Amino acid sequence: MLFFRLAMMLAGLLLGYSAGRVLAVSGAPETATLNTVSLMLAGMLTALLLAPRAEKSVGRFYAGGKGWYERLSPTTVAAATFGLIVALLVSVLLGSLLRALPIYSWLLSVIITVVLAAFFMTFAIRNADAFGALAFPQVRRKPGGKILDSNVIIDGRLVDLVRAGFIEGELIVPAFILRELQTLSDNADPQKRTRGKRGLTVLEQLREVRAIRIEDWDDPHLPTTDDKLIRLARETGAKLLTNDGNLRKVAKLHDLTVLSLHEAAVALKPQVQAGDNLTITITKSGQQSGQGVGYLEDGTMVVVEDGLKFRGKPTRVTVVNNVQTNVGRMIFAKLDREEVVA
Known part of the structure; x- marks a missing residue:
């Protein structure tokens, strides 16, 4: 990161210049300029030496912050903002009431505001589903809804299960999954093109059996389809219906409910006992x-x-x-x- 190293060198120059000006007040005037230039060069070279180590530390901090930001739920941010607004309003009202007291001071006002902010933001985050819906009414929680990924759609067994009544609740197909199937059906690779066309055909058959809701939701900041599925499931409270083993494991780590057709098929295999x-x-x-x-x-x-x-x-x-x-x-x-x- 060239910009980071240049910024470090500039900071070293400024620190050296500041130290030189401080020494100029108590030192000899004839050496003040030389001392200042020497300290500026020393500061710049020191910053250049420390830049690689500082760059690694900043890189780790940036990566951690980026990961934390990507895991943030929009409803959680909206709920925290709502809690902060309530805390500021209540602190203003309390400040007006306590202003007449002899113990009142600006420090007390700051402490009250911090305490109220911590309380209301924590409460709002714990109830993010209710408060976050104020800013994101389009993200609805419908118990029993099931989000379909591309693997389980292409698999095709879902149609028979729905027809037999084993799959209940609303079936949700995210718009980005629909685009993924369309992209596959237009792919130059014959195998991928066949999979994509099969997925679209399965959706047509599924629509004849049960109503399907296309969720027009997407987050361009999330890099993979699996990340988007997990985020959407967290936002809507719906269950994930998939055959992807890795997606199932990651979703479980996020405390999401995952239904796997593959696991169901394994569980339904006839058991053979010794002597049969x-x-x-x-x-x-x-x-x-x-x-x-x-x-x-x-x-x-x-x-x-x-x-x-x-x-x-x-x-x-x-x-x-x-x-x-x-x-x-x-x-x-x-x-x-x-x-x-x-």
Whole structure:
């Protein structure tokens, strides 16, 4: 930051000049000019040496302040401003009443104003939903509303869930999500273009089943779509409906309610218990010698002991163990007595 270093050098020059003028009062007049120039140069060089360290400290402070500013909610700022206005009005009224007292002074007036400001601003921020709505009436809190992101729209399963009545409340599609789908549908990449067109088609199908509200809200200061979704959810009190695992984790850190279709699908998978019989087709070998691997219709991996010899054939197996891992469920099985199903 060249400007910052130049400012530091200018500050060093000014400090050196001030110190030189102070010494000129008590020192010899014939050396006053030389002393002043020397102190100015010393101050400038000292500032130049300290500039890199100061630049790092200022950079960290700036980054922290920027992050704090980006996390600020508009309703919180509006509520704090409202609380400060009330505090100033009340302090003026109290000042008029206390002016006749012998103990009254400007210092007492300042203390009263600071105490009132701290009280009313804190109270207003804690109730930002009510006070912030005075400045932002367009941001409405509708309990039960669900904000859709692009992933869950493109997924397509939402239409069937809404049609079956499992998704209640108002469905909200932010305008920036709609623009993102439109941009994808116009993309030169065939895969992205297909995803974008599928998302727009899903929205058309969804509108036939349930009314959709397009939220004409955006914040150009937020860099990513995920940041905008989190901010909008905080402002409206709505729930986030997504399949994005990273977005879900970040939203949870902001104390937001997140609904994941992927987690719901995993929870609804049929549970297989030890001793149950399954019929699967061995498609490949396992990690150990003789092991065969097949898959259920929902994609669950089934590892069959000594099942490789039946590769490519429908095989009846008995479940031995059912293990839940980070990547999903795994079923360990052994060959049934009947072995191959005709």
